[in-house]
Amino acid sequence: MTDLATHTLDHYAEHGFAVVRGLFDAEEVEAVRTAIGRIVDAGTESSEAMIQMEPSVLDGTATVATRELGVRKLFRMAMHDPFFREFARHDAMAGWARRVLGGPVMLMQSMLLMKPPVVSGEKVWHQDNAYFRLVPNDVIGFWVACDDTNVDNGCMHVVPGSHRSGILPHTGEGDLYGLATPPEYGSAAVLPVPLRAGDALLFHGELCHGTPPNQTDSRRRALQYHYAALGAHSGARDAEIPEV
């Protein structure tokens, strides 16, 4: 293993996350952006099953120039779309997942988080395994920036070391299910993780994280896959791909 890989694994173990620069190149990022547009425009039963609109667009209190600019997320696209199913097997992610989790992995979940300008809100602070409830908690998330991200457009924010706290109390419903006592953006405990398009945040399933609203005129798209150790079990939901 290279020194960089060892450093990445050590950082992940200690802090619950690591940044991998340039996990995907510009061509791969562009292919993801193109696939997003294709799904949003497809109008098929399976494409519509993935699309979740921003609440304000859905209830008509906000209007957007194109449908894609009102999409909050594309959910479980590896289950519905062959491009994203194949992408889940990309060694850039699956290889890291196997290295971090120490053996074969399954794809637990896939999402595209669109965070469009103006109409998007905060993603509340949470731990992903509060949703999955996997035992043991051997689950890793990949959050890949598909645009350059920063504090203003809603980059990921994390609480380093919080993966060692166990699952903390959560409250709320659906996308608003989050930490009962969330940290404050800008406080000493919270670290913003700005990324360039193609960079990835690797994060433990029990790391506390959240994203503020996108306050810019630009897009902030992100690709997210979660992999779990094959032996991890959840009564709550099945893996999207049983072995990757």
Ligand SMILES: O=C(O)CCC(=O)C(=O)O
């Ligand atoms: O990309 C975002 O805004 C947050 C994504 C996230 O943490 C999640 O959906 O679990």
